[in-house]
Amino acid sequence: MFSRIAGTGSYLPAKVLSNHDLAQRVDTSDEWIVARTGIHQRHIAAPEEMTSDMALKAVEAALASAGVTAEDVDLLIVATTTPDSIFPSTACILQEKLGVHGFPAFDMQAVCAGFVYALTTADQFIKSGASKCAVVVGAEKLSNIVNWDDRNTCVLFGDGAGAVVLKADAETGILATHLHADGRYNGILKTPGRAVANAIDGEAYIHMDGSAVFKFAVKALSAVAEETLAKAGLAKEAIDWLVPHQANIRIIESTAKHLHLSMEKVIVTVGEHGNTSAASIPLALDAGVKSGRIQRGQTILMEGIGGGFAWGSVLARF
Numbered sequence: 001m002f003s004r005i006a007g008t009g010s011y012l013p014a015k016v017l018s019n020h021d022l023a024q025r026v027d028t029s030d031e032w033i034v035a036r037t038g039i040h041q042r043h044i045a046a047p048e049e050m051t052s053d054m055a056l057k058a059v060e061a062a063l064a065s066a067g068v069t070a071e072d073v074d075l076l077i078v079a080t081t082t083p084d085s086i087f088p089s090t091a092c093i094l095q096e097k098l099g100v101h102g103f104p105a106f107d108m109q110a111v112c113a114g115f116v117y118a119l120t121t122a123d124q125f126i127k128s129g130a131s132k133c134a135v136v137v138g139a140e141k142l143s144n145i146v147n148w149d150d151r152n153t154c155v156l157f158g159d160g161a162g163a164v165v166l167k168a169d170a171e172t173g174i175l176a177t178h179l180h181a182d183g184r185y186n187g188i189l190k191t192p193g194r195a196v197a198n199a200i201d202g203e204a205y206i207h208m209d210g211s212a213v214f215k216f217a218v219k220a221l222s223a224v225a226e227e228t229l230a231k232a233g234l235a236k237e238a239i240d241w242l243v244p245h246q247a248n249i250r251i252i253e254s255t256a257k258h259l260h261l262s263m264e265k266v267i268v269t270v271g272e273h274g275n276t277s278a279a280s281i282p283l284a285l286d287a288g289v290k291s292g293r294i295q296r297g298q299t300i301l302m303e304g305i306g307g308g309f310a311w312g313s314v315l316a317r318f
């Protein structure tokens, strides 16, 4: 049995924060942000809008696009770094909002690699026969953990959610998956704060060594793309679309160059969405599908990397 992506969906909060808006608050400029990151704007959730609310909207759209209902779902995985609360899991809260219950629902924490980790996990459930219709969501309210006075980080991130419905199928969908982690690099991108005795011990904001992250990301993403292609027995030329984690246009361009892919074959949403961590790949995938660029039967390579460090990729025939 194989896993096939039967539908995609996404959601972005209504509020848009432009680079010019940010320049009113911190010492930065539209020119600096665009030149270094490719980001023009990001969406920001309303204060009362939880990660599970954004996830719900993305899942509803994905279910509709797959032609199934919540009653058909037998597995729910939410990739998120910004859960509604420490517990219960955002997946359990989302399951209740979907009006269904009983089947396994859990969160997956691999930061910006969360979606490829969750997709790989759901693929294993389907291949083993434990699931026939899985929903995989990436949803983030990063605005909660961004220090809006730190120009090194606040220009990079945004909120949103994306989802896919994975169905068991006799025909190939997901061709190969490959995951990695290297905990020795856990210090270069993190939120140091811990919840202790009803308070936060340390800062709960994102801290980042930008240039170390940049160097690590380019090397790791290029290598994992090759490993995943090799597993599937395919050459670089087989890729119709690269759907990368949307952290930074320069990281995306470097990966595409390594794969000998023209930027015409890369789905890029970082300019409009910013970095939405676990939500960025399913948001980009849905944008590629809805715009008619990604077509059934085409081969897509999704890849993500994030804090931990954790990274991986999923090669699929759409």
Ligand code: ACO
Pocket: 027, 028, 029, 032, 033, 036, 037, 112, 151, 152, 153, 155, 156, 189, 208, 209, 210, 211, 213, 214, 217, 245, 246, 247, 248, 275, 277, 305, 306, 307
């Ligand atoms: N506006 C203006 N100046 C800024 C800003 C800003 N928003 N942010 C930092 N600077 C300044 C710094 O203070 C520093 O000034 P100084 O030299 O006087 O100390 C200078 O710019 C740093 O310049 P560079 O080191 O040349 O900046 P760089 O080209 O490395 O770009 C960036 C910084 C964009 C953060 C880059 O390192 C990067 O993209 N790293 C990857 C980070 C990333 O993508 N993180 C996302 C999370 S991880 C993931 O999703 C994979």
